[in-house]
Amino acid sequence: MIDTSTHTLPGNTRHRELVDEVATTALGRQFAGALQGGGLVVYLHGDLGAGKTSFARALLGALNVGERIKSPTYSLVEGYEAQGRPAWHLDLYRIADPGELEWLGLDALADPAALVLVEWPERGRGALPAADMVIDMAYAGAGRQATLRPLTARGRQVLARLG
Template identity: 75%
Template sequence: MTEQHWELPDEDATRVLGTKLAGALDSGLVVYLRGDLGAGKTSFARALLSAMGVGERIKSPTYSLVEGYHGKDGRPAWHLDLYRIADPGELEWLGLDALADLAAVVLVEWPERGLGALPTPDVEVHLSYHGSGRHARLQPKTVRGEHVLARIA
C-alpha cells in the first residue's frame, strides 16, 4: 500500500486536498485525521464534507463529539472530534452503530482516543506543520482506501 505526500502551503491547499478526496469517493470511507492542534484536521474535514454537497453549516464537533450530515447523493457522513474523550468507554452513549454503514463517510479527529470503539480506517491522513504551511501524508489502510487514493494520485 503506497502512501502519498502533499505539501499544503496554505489553508486553500488543505481545502483542495479534502475536495479531491471527496471527488474520489464512489462509496463510503472511514478516514482517521491525525495531527497536532491547529494542523488542519477540521479544515480538511469541512472541505471534504462541502465537496460531498453537505448544504448546511458544517460545525466543528469539538463539544458535541459527533455531527451527522448527508451529502447531495443522500450518503450519510459523520464527523467526530474525540479530543475531549479520556477513555473509549465514554463513547458508548453516542450510538456509534451508524458508523458501521459501509455507505457512510466517517471522519474522525483524534482517533487514538476512541480505540476499540471505532470502525477500522480505510485511510489515515496525517497533517503536520511544515515551515509556514502544512504537510499531509495519506496512508491507505484497506483495499478500499488504496482505490480511493489511487484516484487522486
C-alpha cells in the same frame, strides 16, 4: 499560492505539501471527488491546528451536505447526508477514555455506505470502525503537510483516484 505537490512513498502512501489553508481546502475537495460513491472510514491525526477540521469541512462541503458544517469539538459528533449516504464527522479530542463513547450510539458508523471522518481517533481506540485511510497532518515550516496512508483496498482505490 496553492501547492498540491504530491510525493509517492513506499506502500502507496502519498505525501502532500500544503502551503496554506487554501491548499488544505483543495485537498479536501479533491479527496471528495475521489470517493466516487463508496463509504470510507478516515482517521485524521495531527496536532491542534494542523488542518484536520479544515480538511474535513472542505471534504463535506464538496459533497454538498447542504448545511453549515460545524466543528464537532464540543458535540463530539456531527451527522450529515452526503449524496444520499450518511456522513459523520467526529472530534474525540475531549474524550479521556474510549468507554465514554458508548452513549453516543456509534453503531451507525458501521454502515458500509457511510463516510466517517474521525479527528483524534486514538482516543476512541476499540470503539470505532477500522480505518480505510489514515491521514497524518503536520506543521511544515509556515505551512502544513499531509501524509495519506491507505489501509484497505477501498482506501487504496480512493488514493489511486486522487492521483
